Amino acid sequence: MGEKKDYVRGFWAEGTPFIWFSGIAAVVLVLMVVGLVSLILANGMSQFWPASVAKVSLKNGSYLLGSVSDREKTSERDRILLRIANRDVNGLDFKWVESSAITKVEYPESVSVLERDEYGPMYGFINSLAEGESSVASSSPEFQNVLREKLRTVREKTASAKKLQATIDSEKKEVTAVEVRLRRLDEGEKANDPETLLEKAGLEKRRGVLLENLGTKLADEEKELERLKAEVEAPRLDVTLSDGSVAKVKLRKVLAVFNPNAMWFGAKFVHYMGNMASFITDWPRESNTEGGVYPAIFGTVMMVFIMVLICTPLGVLAALYMHEYARQGFLLSAIRLAVNNLAGVPSIVYGIFGLGFFVYMLGGGIDRLFFADKLPEPTYGTGGILWASLTLALLTVPVVVVSTMEGLSAVPRANRDGALALGSSKFQMIWNVVLPNAAPGILTGVILAVSRAAGEVAPLMITGVVKLVSAVPVDAVWPYVHMDRKFMHLGFHIYDVGFQSPNVEAAKPMVYTTAALLLLIVVALNALAILLRNKLRKKYMGSAL
Amino acid sequence: MSLDRHDKMVARVDAWARRVITLGGAVIIFSVVGLVGFILYETYPLFASPVIEKTGEWALASRISPAKGLEIGSDEYRETSYRLDDKGNLDFISLESGAKLATFSNPLLHDRVVSSHRMTRRNFVTFGAEGGRAGTAEIKYLANYAGKKRVVDPSVKYGPVFLLDKDGGGISKIAGYADDDGNVTVAGFSRKSGLFAASYRLSGDEAPSADFNPKAVKLEAPGEIVTSLAISSQDAAVFAGTESGFVFIFSKSGDVYALREKIKASDVSVTALAFLIGGEQLIVGDADGKISEWFDVRHVRLKNNGSQTAYAGGLPVKPGEEIELPDTGYSDKKAGLDKAFTLASGGKKLLKIRSFESHKERVEIIAASPRDLGFATAGGDGTVAYHYSTSGRTYKVWKPGQKADLLVFSPKADGLLSMGNDGMLYNYSLDAKHPEITVGTLFSKVWYVGYPGSQYVWQSSGGTDDFEPKFSLMPLIFGTLKGTLYAMLFSVPLAILGAVYLSQIAPSSLRNAIKPMIELMAAIPSVVVGFLAGLWLSPIISNHTMSFLMMLVSVPVGWLFFVLVWWAIPRKKRPDTSGAGELFFLTPIVLASVAAGYFAAPGVESLLFHGDLKQWMYSTLGIVYDPRNSVVVGLALGFAVVPIIFTISEDALSAVPPSLTTAAYALAASRWQTAIFVALPAASPGIFAAVMLGLGRAVGETMIVLMATGNTPIMDLSIFNGMRTMSAAIAVEMPEAPVGGSLYRVLFLVGLLLFVFTFLINTVAELITMRLKKKFSRL
Numbered sequence A: 001m002g003e004k005k006d007y008v009r010g011f012w013a014e015g016t017p018f019i020w021f022s023g024i025a026a027v028v029l030v031l032m033v034v035g036l037v038s039l040i041l042a043n044g045m046s047q048f049w050p051a052s053v054a055k056v057s058l059k060n061g062s063y064l065l066g067s068v069s070d071r072e073k074t075s076e077r078d079r080i081l082l083r084i085a086n087r088d089v090n091g092l093d094f095k096w097v098e099s100s101a102i103t104k105v106e107y108p109e110s111v112s113v114l115e116r117d118e119y120g121p122m123y124g125f126i127n128s129l130a131e132g133e134s135s136v137a138s139s140s141p142e143f144q145n146v147l148r149e150k151l152r153t154v155r156e157k158t159a160s161a162k163k164l165q166a167t168i169d170s171e172k173k174e175v176t177a178v179e180v181r182l183r184r185l186d187e188g189e190k191a192n193d194p195e196t197l198l199e200k201a202g203l204e205k206r207r208g209v210l211l212e213n214l215g216t217k218l219a220d221e222e223k224e225l226e227r228l229k230a231e232v233e234a235p236r237l238d239v240t241l242s243d244g245s246v247a248k249v250k251l252r253k254v255l256a257v258f259n260p261n262a263m264w265f266g267a268k269f270v271h272y273m274g275n276m277a278s279f280i281t282d283w284p285r286e287s288n289t290e291g292g293v294y295p296a297i298f299g300t301v302m303m304v305f306i307m308v309l310i311c312t313p314l315g316v317l318a319a320l321y322m323h324e325y326a327r328q329g330f331l332l333s334a335i336r337l338a339v340n341n342l343a344g345v346p347s348i349v350y351g352i353f354g355l356g357f358f359v360y361m362l363g364g365g366i367d368r369l370f371f372a373d374k375l376p377e378p379t380y381g382t383g384g385i386l387w388a389s390l391t392l393a394l395l396t397v398p399v400v401v402v403s404t405m406e407g408l409s410a411v412p413r414a415n416r417d418g419a420l421a422l423g424s425s426k427f428q429m430i431w432n433v434v435l436p437n438a439a440p441g442i443l444t445g446v447i448l449a450v451s452r453a454a455g456e457v458a459p460l461m462i463t464g465v466v467k468l469v470s471a472v473p474v475d476a477v478w479p480y481v482h483m484d485r486k487f488m489h490l491g492f493h494i495y496d497v498g499f500q501s502p503n504v505e506a507a508k509p510m511v512y513t514t515a516a517l518l519l520l521i522v523v524a525l526n527a528l529a530i531l532l533r534n535k536l537r538k539k540y541m542g543s544a545l
Numbered sequence B: 001m002s003l004d005r006h007d008k009m010v011a012r013v014d015a016w017a018r019r020v021i022t023l024g025g026a027v028i029i030f031s032v033v034g035l036v037g038f039i040l041y042e043t044y045p046l047f048a049s050p051v052i053e054k055t056g057e058w059a060l061a062s063r064i065s066p067a068k069g070l071e072i073g074s075d076e077y078r079e080t081s082y083r084l085d086d087k088g089n090l091d092f093i094s095l096e097s098g099a100k101l102a103t104f105s106n107p108l109l110h111d112r113v114v115s116s117h118r119m120t121r122r123n124f125v126t127f128g129a130e131g132g133r134a135g136t137a138e139i140k141y142l143a144n145y146a147g148k149k150r151v152v153d154p155s156v157k158y159g160p161v162f163l164l165d166k167d168g169g170g171i172s173k174i175a176g177y178a179d180d181d182g183n184v185t186v187a188g189f190s191r192k193s194g195l196f197a198a199s200y201r202l203s204g205d206e207a208p209s210a211d212f213n214p215k216a217v218k219l220e221a222p223g224e225i226v227t228s229l230a231i232s233s234q235d236a237a238v239f240a241g242t243e244s245g246f247v248f249i250f251s252k253s254g255d256v257y258a259l260r261e262k263i264k265a266s267d268v269s270v271t272a273l274a275f276l277i278g279g280e281q282l283i284v285g286d287a288d289g290k291i292s293e294w295f296d297v298r299h300v301r302l303k304n305n306g307s308q309t310a311y312a313g314g315l316p317v318k319p320g321e322e323i324e325l326p327d328t329g330y331s332d333k334k335a336g337l338d339k340a341f342t343l344a345s346g347g348k349k350l351l352k353i354r355s356f357e358s359h360k361e362r363v364e365i366i367a368a369s370p371r372d373l374g375f376a377t378a379g380g381d382g383t384v385a386y387h388y389s390t391s392g393r394t395y396k397v398w399k400p401g402q403k404a405d406l407l408v409f410s411p412k413a414d415g416l417l418s419m420g421n422d423g424m425l426y427n428y429s430l431d432a433k434h435p436e437i438t439v440g441t442l443f444s445k446v447w448y449v450g451y452p453g454s455q456y457v458w459q460s461s462g463g464t465d466d467f468e469p470k471f472s473l474m475p476l477i478f479g480t481l482k483g484t485l486y487a488m489l490f491s492v493p494l495a496i497l498g499a500v501y502l503s504q505i506a507p508s509s510l511r512n513a514i515k516p517m518i519e520l521m522a523a524i525p526s527v528v529v530g531f532l533a534g535l536w537l538s539p540i541i542s543n544h545t546m547s548f549l550m551m552l553v554s555v556p557v558g559w560l561f562f563v564l565v566w567w568a569i570p571r572k573k574r575p576d577t578s579g580a581g582e583l584f585f586l587t588p589i590v591l592a593s594v595a596a597g598y599f600a601a602p603g604v605e606s607l608l609f610h611g612d613l614k615q616w617m618y619s620t621l622g623i624v625y626d627p628r629n630s631v632v633v634g635l636a637l638g639f640a641v642v643p644i645i646f647t648i649s650e651d652a653l654s655a656v657p658p659s660l661t662t663a664a665y666a667l668a669a670s671r672w673q674t675a676i677f678v679a680l681p682a683a684s685p686g687i688f689a690a691v692m693l694g695l696g697r698a699v700g701e702t703m704i705v706l707m708a709t710g711n712t713p714i715m716d717l718s719i720f721n722g723m724r725t726m727s728a729a730i731a732v733e734m735p736e737a738p739v740g741g742s743l744y745r746v747l748f749l750v751g752l753l754l755f756v757f758t759f760l761i762n763t764v765a766e767l768i769t770m771r772l773k774k775k776f777s778r779l
Helices: A002-014 A016-046 A143-187 A194-233 A265-281 A294-325 A330-342 A347-370 A385-409 A413-421 A426-455 A490-500 A504-544 B003-047 B439-443 B474-505 B508-523 B526-543 B545-568 B581-608 B613-621 B630-654 B658-666 B671-700 B703-708 B726-736 B742-778
Strands: A054-058 A063-073 A078-083 A094-098 A102-106 A111-116 A122-131 A134-137 A236-240 A246-250 A254-258 B051-059 B069-074 B080-085 B089-094 B100-105 B113-118 B124-129 B133-146 B149-163 B171-178 B183-190 B194-201 B216-219 B226-231 B238-242 B246-253 B256-264 B270-275 B282-286 B291-304 B310-312 B315-317 B322-326 B341-356 B363-368 B374-379 B384-388 B393-398 B406-409 B415-419 B424-431
Touching: A002 B671, A016 A504, A016 B474, A016 B508, A016 B526, A016 B545, A016 B581, A016 B630, A016 B671, A063 A094, A063 A122, A111 A236, A122 A143, A122 A246, A134 A143, A143 A194, A143 A254, A265 A294, A294 A330, A294 A385, A294 A426, A294 A490, A294 B003, A330 A385, A330 B003, A330 B742, A347 A385, A347 B003, A347 B671, A347 B726, A347 B742, A385 A426, A385 B003, A413 A426, A426 A490, A426 A504, A426 B003, A426 B526, A490 A504, A490 B526, A490 B703, A504 B508, A504 B526, B003 B742, B069 B113, B069 B124, B069 B406, B069 B415, B080 B113, B080 B133, B080 B149, B100 B149, B124 B183, B133 B171, B133 B183, B171 B226, B183 B226, B183 B238, B194 B238, B194 B246, B216 B256, B238 B270, B246 B270, B256 B341, B270 B363, B282 B363, B282 B374, B315 B322, B322 B341, B363 B406, B374 B406, B384 B415, B474 B508, B474 B630, B474 B671, B474 B726, B508 B630, B526 B545, B526 B630, B526 B703, B545 B581, B545 B613, B630 B671, B630 B703, B630 B742, B658 B671, B671 B726, B671 B742, B703 B726, B726 B742
Parallel strands: B113 B171, B226 B270
Antiparallel strands: A054 A063, A054 A102, A063 A078, A078 A094, A111 A122, A111 A254, A122 A134, A122 A236, A236 A246, B051 B424, B069 B080, B080 B089, B089 B100, B113 B124, B124 B133, B124 B171, B133 B149, B171 B183, B183 B194, B194 B216, B226 B238, B238 B246, B246 B256, B270 B282, B282 B291, B291 B322, B291 B341, B310 B315, B363 B374, B374 B384, B384 B393, B406 B415, B415 B424
């Protein structure tokens, strides 16, 4: 009896159950991280895989075309979720179908998927490619070639029409400016003042001269534009949809045509990679739920770039000052503590500071000084990429400072003393001995700052991020870099598409993919920083011995 | 280059480098100070007192008729003012020079005017005369631009004059109201015949004729002498204050007025009545100089059908008796009620809401602000006071040179005019930027119009112009603390146990593999976590609530089960679990327990909750399930906080000097005993610091709560509904907040609170960590 009691005490005293309990916590932690990352990556990376389109025949004799996206099987019901696409016809992208209502599921090779510039994809059977009276049936052997060729020419003509439009616009620009000024005068408070009338007369005369100069050239160009537009509009695809109706889809609106059921793995993979590439290089469509995230990537990268340009020198200088120059004492410790703590201040607080100080105070001031003619329309007095970058620079400076200080304090004293003993000045010592040795620390700080900035959304929401821009902040129009422009951001894109768009279900693939992209960027940057830091630690642990 | 020159060069570079680097340091220090300073600068005006200054005074006695003045007012630029005298004449006076600009007289009016009333938002004047006549006039200002100079042209549009009291009694009190469609209501009292009201339509164009004769209806208040009148812009109800201290409320239906209520508003005579803009809040002034605010509150009638005395709202109700109470959630079942009661609607009742600083003598005039809920009063003792409804504050009491017989706000509420019967006109500028904000309105309960009692309400914007923003910070603070609490409940045990395991028990190879993984977890952007919580986790938990709850039970049960199994296996036959094997061995246990919980859920649900947990919660506990709730927030926010707590705890635990732990092992302590009784206490300040830092992060996190909660600013501890946190409020409302407005500054205040809170927490944590480091380095 006594022996058994000891045994019990031994068992519990050894603490195996508790060790397990704490071990379970560690397991849960690991599962959480791995689960989240794999959930995002799996969902995000799989969205572009061309899914097979099933022809689901129903008991009532009709059939549906769609890709199976979910299945719910419980004791009570068994049903599948079909992505039936054709949003313009069906109104909805998805439809639940009871398994009991299904008679047959097949994957006919002739099902085509049309990727379009609006209403999402279209599933159906292509009958023919028609243009005016002539048409090529999909059964004819050269159909694929003709289609490819036609798609290409339509795309080219669309591009040249766009170019022509731009030319015409720029030619008309001066006239437009005169007209805008005229309208302003008409709507203004002093429309009937003699001075105004005089100015108006002058402007009207100038408009006449300008129009005359442009004259026939403009008319020719406009005629050409009309012709191009008509040519682009003409070709169409006749597609039989699952409800039996025939949709006439203008080729101009079609981005790509493919038959997923007829594709082998390699072809699908090529298609997948193509989709990935266009996700990164395309502009968003359909209120951001389709297309690519090019402007968001551009905005994120540019914002981070400006931010690094500001926060790196500032952070390094501040760290150098505090570590090398300032008199050590209570005040300095207090400042150091404050800088440390700034890293823990909620980002939204920086956001309101950015909005109040940069946007309204600085930006408003700049507007009053340099852009007074445009007021009350703000130029810098509203959120923009410069202000967002400055806000984030402020937010990430503590990271750079702390990391640089760590790097500086890891430089062995012997190295500094050696340099000084050889007669170098203080700055020479810092420049030639301390900074090179502290470089990994600085780099770590910068990378951490970049990854924090890339993932930060809250302060941007109030300092210049928008859901959609018409142009990225860098273009061919003088002054080429437009620091006052609003911009798009990957993180905000996730929030906006996932929570602000009217059709959340259809937007989910977009959100997952964007999240995967952002996660990859940020995690890669952080992994890099951790590696660098470990390297730094090892290096100096070695030399300290 | 000579050596000398080289040396000089070096010295110069050195000096410049010092300057540049010092400048860099200064910029950082300046930013820290600037950040706090700027936020304070933006917040401070919230608490600044309104400034009222005299900008001009004119002795007009010699310039205008010596007749008694009845109404004054000004244009919106405060350049000219008008005065209506008892002959019905209107004098326009420049507020820049005091000169008389023009005089108009009413061609239809021949009697002496004895009473008048001016609408708060318009220069629409109603007047009553001897002989029972009443009429209206509207003063209009047209701004003209002659060259660059603005000239304000005054003009008067006279309305009809008609017989209100057919018996010809002098109209001693009058009130008028005109809506934007031209519907006019005039109420007047004559001592001879009592209270009358007339409604008619005034189209803008026709010339007023002398034989206009709208139907006047009698409002029954027998024996009462009406001493003040007001008409609500809400429903054209007539409010009459009497000499006996009552307020009679006559509500209008069709053309008929019926007595809705008779309220004892004062022990002495009610001398002044006025509605604030919106026509909801009634300000009552009495002969003792007391000023109070009243408005309608929805009531319920509760009847005790039981056999014993029951309590409602803290009041005893005997069996069979009925009690009328403000509807503090009785009708929508939000407030608990004894089952003995039956419920009936009690309609609206006028209640006294708050009082303001009194005048020493009777309240003569109440002038409401045309822009906000401020108002000014003039007392018989010659004092004038400026009050604000929401904050219940009397901001300033002053004495113009002469007793004010007339008092009015300027149309933009940026000034006040007062005039005495001696012809002294005083022009005041009023600078009240945020009179509705006080520490009281931000942090304690306020009784708002439309609410049954004092409450904490955050509602910053509304649909209509008359909307009164409600800025109680308590729901936001509550929401923040609630979200933080659930996040900490989830993350603290998990992170600390995990840290103990990895630092003290697991082999270092495992630790080196897992620690960076959890550090990477800190790098996952919160917008990603928030989006998963909102779009992925929240529907899952909503669809499988029971499974989720079962997992909370099944994992500990699974642990216990396997512990017992382990115990039952004789020691020698137990498999070797040392090293990383332990974790591989534990993972299936966790997964199996989770699966068991998932599969057991439907059975348990049908056994205990009739097959539908949410339905059961609603019908039995009255809990409404909101899919974006605190559980989701707790998990998501916890996920964001875990790596912070874990990393810092783990650092602290790993930094425990090996001399301590090896000593424990030498004394035959087990791994667990060493970890818990030696390492954990030694590192506890570090772990405390870790929890503090985690807390700071959870409090300030924005995107996760924004996406994982419904963002409704409610104060409810239930884990099945959401909240609005301080940070989310800033993120959501800042873009719409007008610069310099109250919302803008209140949000800055919220930011300041967040800043101060996290800064303090971080400082404490930092100091603790520093002390711990010192302590360990000594060991």
